[in-house]
Amino acid sequence: MSQEQKGWKEIPIAGVCWKPSTEYPTGDWKTFKPVRDPKKCTKCLLCPIICPDAAIKWIKTTEEIEFDYNFCKGCGICANECPTQAIKMVREGEA
Amino acid sequence: MVKNQQKVLALNGDEAVAFAVKQSDVDVVAAYPITPQTIIVERFSEYVADGEVKTEFVCTESEHSALTACLAAAVAGARTFTASASAGLALMHEILYVTSGCRAPVVMAIANRALSAPINIHCDHSDSMVERDCGWIQIYAENSQEAYDSTIQAFKIAENRDLLLPVMVCFDGFFLSHTLENVNVLPDEVVQKFVGIRQFPLVLNHRGKKAHFKLDPNNPLTMGPLDLYDYYFEHKRQQEEAMQEAPQIIRRVHDEYAEISKRRYGNGFIDPYYLEDADIAVVSMGSTTGTVRAVVDQLRGKGVKAGLLRLRTFRPLPVTDIVRALENVKAVAVLDRSNSFGGYGGAVFHEVRHVLYDAKSHPYVVNYVYGLGGRDMPPDIIQGIFADLQEILKTKRVKGYVQFAGVRE
Numbered sequence: 001m002s003q004e005q006k007g008w009k010e011i012p013i014a015g016v017c018w019k020p021s022t023e024y025p026t027g028d029w030k031t032f033k034p035v036r037d038p039k040k041c042t043k044c045l046l047c048p049i050i051c052p053d054a055a056i057k058w059i060k061t062t063e064e065i066e067f068d069y070n071f072c073k074g075c076g077i078c079a080n081e082c083p084t085q086a087i088k089m090v091r092e093g094e095a
Numbered sequence: 096m097v098k099n100q101q102k103v104l105a106l107n108g109d110e111a112v113a114f115a116v117k118q119s120d121v122d123v124v125a126a127y128p129i130t131p132q133t134i135i136v137e138r139f140s141e142y143v144a145d146g147e148v149k150t151e152f153v154c155t156e157s158e159h160s161a162l163t164a165c166l167a168a169a170v171a172g173a174r175t176f177t178a179s180a181s182a183g184l185a186l187m188h189e190i191l192y193v194t195s196g197c198r199a200p201v202v203m204a205i206a207n208r209a210l211s212a213p214i215n216i217h218c219d220h221s222d223s224m225v226e227r228d229c230g231w232i233q234i235y236a237e238n239s240q241e242a243y244d245s246t247i248q249a250f251k252i253a254e255n256r257d258l259l260l261p262v263m264v265c266f267d268g269f270f271l272s273h274t275l276e277n278v279n280v281l282p283d284e285v286v287q288k289f290v291g292i293r294q295f296p297l298v299l300n301h302r303g304k305k306a307h308f309k310l311d312p313n314n315p316l317t318m319g320p321l322d323l324y325d326y327y328f329e330h331k332r333q334q335e336e337a338m339q340e341a342p343q344i345i346r347r348v349h350d351e352y353a354e355i356s357k358r359r360y361g362n363g364f365i366d367p368y369y370l371e372d373a374d375i376a377v378v379s380m381g382s383t384t385g386t387v388r389a390v391v392d393q394l395r396g397k398g399v400k401a402g403l404l405r406l407r408t409f410r411p412l413p414v415t416d417i418v419r420a421l422e423n424v425k426a427v428a429v430l431d432r433s434n435s436f437g438g439y440g441g442a443v444f445h446e447v448r449h450v451l452y453d454a455k456s457h458p459y460v461v462n463y464v465y466g467l468g469g470r471d472m473p474p475d476i477i478q479g480i481f482a483d484l485q486e487i488l489k490t491k492r493v494k495g496y497v498q499f500a501g502v503r504e
Contacts, residue, residue: 005325005326006329007329008328008329008330008332008333008336009318011326011329011330011333012298012299013198013259013298013308013316013330013333013337014170014197014198014259014298014308014319014330015196015197015319015320015330016298016299016300016308016316016317016318017301017316017317017318017323018298018299018300018301018303019301019303020301020302021301047149051241087186094365095439
């Protein structure tokens with residue numbers, strides 16, 4: 001949200017979105033961020049499915065799971081649901 | 096030429112509104128019945144059942160849902176109408192703001208009725224006055240003819256693509272809604288041509304491209320999503336700007352309509368009566384105005400310089416018109432058919448007295464709250480109010496700025 005902000009004469013009426021939501025980072029809302037332990041993770045791919053913000057991605061080329069911290073709001077659903085407890089919620093700035 | 100084609104029908108206010116909606120080529124009507132509005136949607140449902148209109152008629156389980164259905168249809172491009180009153184309008188409160196915020200040009204008729212408790216089905220303006228800040232244009236009709244004319248105008252005002260604001264056409268429950276009146280109606284094709292086909296402005300979509308301002312699966316658009324402290328204020332500022340632009344459009348529509356109907360209501364915003372040289376004047380809205388007019392006639396017959404200012408458009412408030420109309424009057428009584436409990440008088444009083452603050456000369460401005468719950472407002476009470484104004488001018492003293500006219504002590 002640190003981007004340049006437009007005035008009321010420049011934006012569409014009725015809150016019509018003039019750019020996609022991917023250009024509106026919401027990651028700075030979080031207090032806790034998810035950190036994955038690769039040793040415990042079985043890559044079951046449950047977390048990319050359940051993430052409400054589509055902020056967990058499966059990278060095909062590297063066969064790795066990545067968190068997109070620009071959009072992760074720190075809800076902790078992934079850590080709660082992970083079958084092998086491979087995800088821990090860590091206070092921002094502590095890891 | 097056109098005037099000769101008008102028919103005179105015996106209609107009550109509700110039927111007059113239903114007839115106007117029938118002629119205005121409306122796509123969607125969603126409503127929930129409530130006295131004294133019910134006849135509007137009853138009549139309209141008959142038009143639907145008889146195949147006289149092609150309108151999609153949606154029976155909803157509440158007024159909250161009725162307005163939500165209208166809002167949804169309107170943002171998808173439909174011409175929409177609903178009607179309500181009293182508790183029904185109060186239940187719509189949340190969606191009134193969503194409708195104006197989404198710039199959905201819904202038209203709604205309000206057969207003004209008191210709010211509970213105690214329960215009361217009769218007329219006062221509490222229901223619509225409390226919604227004055229919700230971003231809807233509010234027109235108050237004096238009679239059923241005006242309710243008919245204003246409903247037709249409302250579609251053309253609301254849907255103007257430079258405006259896109261919802262419009263409430265308010266008229267007094269029972270006094271107008273259930274009272275037969277001779278109403279001049281235009282031919283169907285004249286009304287249809289007048290309201291025309293809805294046009295859509297272009298807006299930037301999420302791909303940064305121009306798109307028509309409506310929800311269309313083939314051209315996706317997102318409207319009214321989460322809007323925090325970074326943009327919400329800008330969108331509200333846009334709504335205020337639209338309200339500031341509205342007078343030009345209301346005036347134009349009123350003038351165009353006058354051409355086809357030969358009927359005018361003042362300048363579309365205010366309707367002055369004997370104000371040019373008036374020393375004392377009453378400000379009123381709705382059906383009571385007719386009685387005030389009769390009292391002004393009596394007083395003029397006796398040589399009293401009495402006048403009347405009727406407010407037709409309450410939102411947007413015609414600030415300059417009110418100042419010009421009243422700044423040379425010496426004492427003004429504002430009639431309010433609703434009360435602001437614990438405030439200093441009623442809503443109309445607040446506005447009128449407030450806009451006169453910067454006028455060149457300051458008339459005395461006093462308030463009479465009257466007619467709550469359908470209490471009659473007979474000529475003798477209005478004569479008494481004019482007598483109070485004369486007394487103020489004589490003594491240069493105001494006994495009470497806010498009084499209750501017609502209540503038993």
